[in-house]
Amino acid sequence: MSERNNHAPQIVAPRAPVSAIIPCFRCGGTIRRAVASVAAQSLLPAELILIDDASQDGTLGILKDLQREFGEPWVKVIALDRNSGPSGARNAGWDAACGKYIAFLDADDAWHPRKVEIQHAFMEAHPEVTLCGHDHVRLSDGDSMDTPLCRPGYRGISLGALLLSNRFVTPSAIVRRDIPLRFQVGRRHMEDHLLWIEIASEGRSVVRLNEALAFTFKAPVGASGLSARAWEMRKAEIANFWALRKSGRLGLAATLALCAYSLAKHLVRLLLLTGRRETR
Numbered sequence: 001m002s003e004r005n006n007h008a009p010q011i012v013a014p015r016a017p018v019s020a021i022i023p024c025f026r027c028g029g030t031i032r033r034a035v036a037s038v039a040a041q042s043l044l045p046a047e048l049i050l051i052d053d054a055s056q057d058g059t060l061g062i063l064k065d066l067q068r069e070f071g072e073p074w075v076k077v078i079a080l081d082r083n084s085g086p087s088g089a090r091n092a093g094w095d096a097a098c099g100k101y102i103a104f105l106d107a108d109d110a111w112h113p114r115k116v117e118i119q120h121a122f123m124e125a126h127p128e129v130t131l132c133g134h135d136h137v138r139l140s141d142g143d144s145m146d147t148p149l150c151r152p153g154y155r156g157i158s159l160g161a162l163l164l165s166n167r168f169v170t171p172s173a174i175v176r177r178d179i180p181l182r183f184q185v186g187r188r189h190m191e192d193h194l195l196w197i198e199i200a201s202e203g204r205s206v207v208r209l210n211e212a213l214a215f216t217f218k219a220p221v222g223a224s225g226l227s228a229r230a231w232e233m234r235k236a237e238i239a240n241f242w243a244l245r246k247s248g249r250l251g252l253a254a255t256l257a258l259c260a261y262s263l264a265k266h267l268v269r270l271l272l273l274t275g276r277r278e279t280r
Contacts, residue, residue, distance in 0.1 A: 016120040018045040019099030019177065023089030025053040027107035028062045030217075035066050035075070037110035037145060037215075043117035045103060049076045049093040054083040087183035087191045094182065102177050104192075108217060109171040110139075113146055115213040119174050122154070122209065131175045131199050133157075133168025134209035138216050151210040159200040163241070163250075163258055166193040171214040175199070184243070189229075189236035194243060201249040234266045 020038050024031055031050075038048050050067070052060040060079050067075040078092055086106075094102055101123055105111060115134075123132055132154075139145070157167050170192040181198050183191050200206050241258045244250040250258075 015044045015046045016116050017100035018103050018116055018120055018174070019093070019097035019101070020045040020048045020103050020105060020116075021051070021090055021093035021097065022049070022105045022107055023051050023053055023086045023093070024055065024059055024063060024107045025083070025086075025089070026055045026057050026059055028057070028059050030108040031059075031062060032066065033110055034105055034107050035070060037113075038105065039070050040113050041111065041116045042114050043120060044074075045116055046099050047074060047076055047097070049078065049096060051078045051089040051093045052080060053085070053089040054080050084185060085188045085191075087187050088185045091182045091185065094177070097177055099177060101174050103174045105171045105214075109169075110145055110215045110217075111171070112149075112211075112213040112215070114149065118149075118211065118213060119209065122207075123174060123176075126205075126207070128205050129207050130179060130204035131173065131196060131206045132209065133172040133174075133196075133207075134214065135212040136169050136172055136214040136216055137212045138219075141217060143215075145215055147212070149211050149213075151212070154207050154209045157200070157206045157208050159197065162193070162197045162200050162206065164261070166190070166196065168208050169214060169216065171216070179204070187236065187239075189233050190240055191236075193237065194240045197240060197244060198247075198249070201244060230269070231266070234262060237262050 022031070022034055035048065035050070038045065048070070050063045052063055060077070063077045067077050076096070078096060080089065080092060084092075090104060101120065103116065103119070119132060119134065123129060135151070137147070161167060173192070179199070181195060181202075183195050187194060196206065238259050241250065241255050241262070245252065245255040
């Protein structure tokens with residue numbers, strides 16, 4: 001056996017009835033870190049589903065290597081014939097999942113070692129909750145992910161709060177598998193926010209745990225300036241309001257007010273960034 005396989009984790013019981021889903025598009029440089037963070041969980045998910053979103057750059061081969069290293073059938077690999085974006089890739093994993101719960105992770109992010117243990121226990125203790133997210137922190141490459149936990153507790157997230165801003169990142173979310181809603185295929189920005197507000201608009205319970213159980217490694221959108229992507233995110237947020245309006249979940253006055261609020265946030269960001277540049 002090779003040295004690499006000697007370091008592969010022993011995937012043994014107990015496992016939580018959680019399906020971990022990672023959409024992958026040209027992610028060869030980061031996917032090992034994400035997969036390793038799932039395999040290092042104190043309570044393992046029942047399965048890890050990796051979806052290659054028609055990368056066509058060798059990503060699929062890397063996913064197959066990880067499958068062999070970390071163990072089949074615990075690691076499942078799905079190869080999509082054509083690129084469908086994160087929404088379509090996550091939906092493909094969701095539809096193939098067997099767990100009671102679905103947990104999402106992006107290929108360039110990672111989980112705290114106790115994420116599944118803590119979040120699964122919460123969902124089991126609160127059967128009325130459909131969607132649960134939590135806090136996250138940004139790390140640099142090489143930083144320890146076994147950070148101390150010191151902020152127990154949670155709070156409910158209302159539809160109104162979600163409409164004003166996205167309250168948690170996708171890698172923090174766990175949702176009950178059997179709900180009829182899915183990510184909207186074709187959406188490449190704020191697709192998670194749309195699903196969250198659709199869940200809340202149906203009267204389903206949404207909560208946010210205080211602990212930081214997910215890690216990101218990239219700068220937030222607009223951190224170094226008002227980028228084109230920041231404007232794309234803003235347009236997507238506005239499109240989410242109109243999607244809710246079209247489905248009859250949001251009134252016209254509320255939709256217009258939220259669109260105006262979103263544009264005002266964008267203008268404030270622009271003014272703040274302009275001021276920072278002038279003071280340098």
